[in-house]
Amino acid sequence: GPAFTDWLVQPVANRRLRIGYISPDFFHHSVSFFCHALFQHHNRELFEIFIYSNTTREDDKTALFMSMVPSTHWKKVTGRPAREVASIIREDQIDILVELAGHTANNRLDVAALKPAPVQITYIGYNNTTGLGAIDYRITDGVVDPVDTTQRFSEELIRLPGCFLCYTPPARIPDVDQLPALKNGFVTFGSFSCLAKVTDRCVALWARVLNQVPGSRLLVKNKGFYSTDVQATFVNKFKAHGISENRLKLMCLAPTAFDHLNIYNEVDIALDTFPYSNTTTSCETLLMGVPVVCLAGNTHGSRVGMTLLSAIGLMELVAENFEDYVAKATSMAGNLSALAALRQNLRPMLMASPLCDGPGFVRDKYEVALLDKWRLYCDGRPPSVQVYQSAELPDVLAPGPFAPPLPPGAPLVQAAASTSVASAAASVAAGTPSLLGGQLLAAANPTAAQHSALTGAA
Numbered sequence: 001g002p003a004f005t006d007w008l009v010q011p012v013a014n015r016r017l018r019i020g021y022i023s024p025d026f027f028h029h030s031v032s033f034f035c036h037a038l039f040q041h042h043n044r045e046l047f048e049i050f051i052y053s054n055t056t057r058e059d060d061k062t063a064l065f066m067s068m069v070p071s072t073h074w075k076k077v078t079g080r081p082a083r084e085v086a087s088i089i090r091e092d093q094i095d096i097l098v099e100l101a102g103h104t105a106n107n108r109l110d111v112a113a114l115k116p117a118p119v120q121i122t123y124i125g126y127n128n129t130t131g132l133g134a135i136d137y138r139i140t141d142g143v144v145d146p147v148d149t150t151q152r153f154s155e156e157l158i159r160l161p162g163c164f165l166c167y168t169p170p171a172r173i174p175d176v177d178q179l180p181a182l183k184n185g186f187v188t189f190g191s192f193s194c195l196a197k198v199t200d201r202c203v204a205l206w207a208r209v210l211n212q213v214p215g216s217r218l219l220v221k222n223k224g225f226y227s228t229d230v231q232a233t234f235v236n237k238f239k240a241h242g243i244s245e246n247r248l249k250l251m252c253l254a255p256t257a258f259d260h261l262n263i264y265n266e267v268d269i270a271l272d273t274f275p276y277s278n279t280t281t282s283c284e285t286l287l288m289g290v291p292v293v294c295l296a297g298n299t300h301g302s303r304v305g306m307t308l309l310s311a312i313g314l315m316e317l318v319a320e321n322f323e324d325y326v327a328k329a330t331s332m333a334g335n336l337s338a339l340a341a342l343r344q345n346l347r348p349m350l351m352a353s354p355l356c357d358g359p360g361f362v363r364d365k366y367e368v369a370l371l372d373k374w375r376l377y378c379d380g381r382p383p384s385v386q387v388y389q390s391a392e393l394p395d396v397l398a399p400g401p402f403a404p405p406l407p408p409g410a411p412l413v414q415a416a417a418s419t420s421v422a423s424a425a426a427s428v429a430a431g432t433p434s435l436l437g438g439q440l441l442a443a444a445n446p447t448a449a450q451h452s453a454l455t456g457a458a
Contacts, residue, residue: 001083003115003134008093011118011378019047019370020094020117022077022085023125024054024106028061028257030280031100031125036168037358038098039068043367050092052077052085054108082110089116096370099135102126119377122155124165127276127301129153137373139366140164143307144300151299158369162354163311166361167283169351172258176289176347177265179340186215187333188249190267190290192260192281195222195230197273200237205295206271207241208326213333218243219267221251221260264288268339269332277305286312286350289343293329295319311355 009018021038025031042049050073055062066074075092077085085108089097097117101107102125112120115134122130123139130138131154138155141164145157181187189209191198198220210216218238224230235245254260261284270285272278272294278285282305285292294305296318306318319325332339350356 001114003113004086004090005115007090007116007118009095009118013375013378016045017047017095017370017374018050018093020050020052020089020092020097021100022052022054022089022097022108022111023100024056024078024108025101025104025125026051026053026055026062026065027057027059032061032065033168033170033280033283034124034165035100036065037166037362038366039065040168041359041362043363046367046371049073050075050089050094052089052108052111054078054106056106077108077111082108082114085111086114086116095119095374096121098123099130100125102128102130119373121158121373127299127304129155139369140300141307143310144303149298149300158373160365160369162365163307165279165308165355166358166366167280167350167355168358169283169287169356170257170261173287174258174262174265176343179268179336179343180266181268181333181336182340186217187213187268187336188217188219188266189213189329189333190219190221190264190270190285191273192221192263192270192284193273193278195224195234197276197278198234199273199275202273203237204241205274205322205325207238207243208322209271209329210238210243210247211241212326212330216333217247217249218271219249219251219263221254221263223253225250225252260284261288264290269293269329271329272305275299275302277302279304279308282308283350283355286346289346291317291332291339291342291346293317293319293325293332295322295325308355312349312353314349 019042021035023031023035026035039049039051049069051065051069052075053062054077056078075088077088089111094117096119097112099107099109099112099120099122101109102122103109104125107125109130109132112122112130113132113134119137120135121137121139122135129152133154135155137158138153139158139160141162142159144164145151145153145159147159189206191206206218210218220234225234231250234250235248238248239245251263254263264285265288267285267288267290270282270290270292272282272292274295275297277294277297278292282292282294286308291314292305292309294309294317296303296306306315309315309317317328319328354361
């Protein structure tokens with residue numbers, strides 16, 4: 001049936017809002033590490049949250065998220081028809097629905113297409129547009145999607161200041177061991193990426209790095225290596241570039257998440273994939289004290305590593321081209337004392353950075369954006385003008401016209417609204433200091449001189 005065009009909510013700006021989240025990934029999944037802060041740190045005076053779970057494999061992370069909302073606000077919608085789920089959301093009087101999966105497995109874009117809430121946002125789970133005219137906004141930032149991007153989106157972009165993500169590490173994590181190269185006598189590069197991201201060009205570039213660092217090894221961990229055929233295919237790709245099999249270590253899944261993280265203690269330097277860079281994997285890598293070299297591209301998916309590294313003050317690990325990528329990786333491999341010092345400081349740097357500041361991210365960035373877009377809706381300002389050339393209702397699954405990027409310097413929130421939002425949020429977070437990334441990074445990194453020597457920073 002057609003999408004909803006009326007809702008059971010009052011378009012009033014200054015009231016408590018109902019925010020709905022819908023996703024199949026409310027379990028130990030990559031998305032869970034980035035939506036965690038949204039639930040845990042939301043302003044309970046300004047927002048009431050509902051969760052619509054399409055999760056098929058529930059675990060302890062599911063239970064954790066369930067504990068963060070009243071039992072009446074957790075709705076299991078797995079396998080239920082789209083119209084039925086959309087009606088539930090509408091009857092819950094959701095003001096803003098945040099869709100967290102995009103075009104990934106078990107998504108509920110069929111529900112979002114029916115427009116069960118007057119304002120709808122896509123976030124976290126997918127690195128491209130949904131193509132749905134029913135989804136109004138997409139949350140991003142000015143690094144992954146700069147104002148001059150040529151990538152097209154059907155949604156209007158909300159560019160948060162700084163990084164658009166906030167990472168909540170697992171509760172139980174291994175200690176960071178000493179640099180493996182110091183005991184092994186050789187440097188181990190590593191990648192725990194999805195194997196589909198390791199393109200032939202990626203293999204060729206990694207082989208260049210290995211060829212320029214004599215005796216170095218490459219550890220690659222992926223569930224696909226359960227198959228000996230997959231292993232053979234992967235090894236043969238490197239052999240074509242002069243890398244022998246004995247320089248490769250291929251690993252399958254670890255028994256637990258803790259064991260998975262502990263394998264990073266075998267890696268000295270991580271190599272990011274391209275043109276689809278890592279997100280959760282890079283955060284895990286940094287958490288375990290392993291620096292990651294990434295290559296900046298010109299699409300959202302190829303610039304996520306860049307925004308993550310910028311958030312912790314390590315932009316010098318972002319390469320501009322293939323030669324720069326090889327140079328950065330080989331430079332680190334050639335200075336083990338500096339690499340060892342950086343290893344011991346990376347976790348404190350990450351944890352003290354805006355990337356892991358859950359309260360600050362939600363209070364100062366994310367919820368500010370929600371209130372701003374709700375105010376605009378109440379003022380009658382649509383996210384983008386949708387013009388149809390037919391008198392008939394449009395297909396709800398068809399993408400709307402592409403919205404232009406926000407102009408450079410356009411404020412996220414008008415001055416008056418920003419003041420009122422900040423005051424309201426401050427009343428809830430009284431006594432919580434603002435985290436200044438630069439100062440905290442400096443405090444967490446006493447070996448700045450070694451770090452500069454390692455990375456080539458001025």
